[in-house]
Amino acid sequence: MKVFQRCTVLLLFAGMLWLPCEAKNIAVVVSKSNNTGSITSADLAKMLESTSRKWPDGSNVTVVLPGGATSQDAELVVARVFKLNQAQARKFLADHKSVFVTGSSDEDVLNKVGSLPGSVGLVDVYSINNAVRVLKVDGKLPLEQGYLLR
Numbered sequence: 001m002k003v004f005q006r007c008t009v010l011l012l013f014a015g016m017l018w019l020p021c022e023a024k025n026i027a028v029v030v031s032k033s034n035n036t037g038s039i040t041s042a043d044l045a046k047m048l049e050s051t052s053r054k055w056p057d058g059s060n061v062t063v064v065l066p067g068g069a070t071s072q073d074a075e076l077v078v079a080r081v082f083k084l085n086q087a088q089a090r091k092f093l094a095d096h097k098s099v100f101v102t103g104s105s106d107e108d109v110l111n112k113v114g115s116l117p118g119s120v121g122l123v124d125v126y127s128i129n130n131a132v133r134v135l136k137v138d139g140k141l142p143l144e145q146g147y148l149l150r
Contacts (some may be wrong), residue, residue, distance in 0.1 A: 002026035025075055027124040027142040029132040031114050038136035041148050045081050047120060050099040059118040064101045066109045066123060075098075077122050080149055122149075 046052035103109035
């Protein structure tokens, strides 16, 4: 019995010390005035590549990234959208850095998205406020199973 109790205590202690890597959940957001409710991952890729710079209503698309083209969040988004490794994502961002508007933080991105007509922002899901609308990507919201940027 003592062996069982010691093993249990040891496992609990080890479990408290082990901290898993926290994966970020990124949300695609637009201003409240944007009537778009969802986009496909292909459309998001076109926006990031700057091959599609128009919304269905004809307004221009502006992509706003937190921390700019050199941030880990931006790398994460590009890697997931285009199925790239970290080095490839970093190169993609360097090659396309003139396409993006940058925010110094998620809050700054939300402010810019709220004030720039036609903008789309990429932020941590836990930073979202009521000034923006969250888009579904391929029919899924950020915390749903199978969401592209989860």
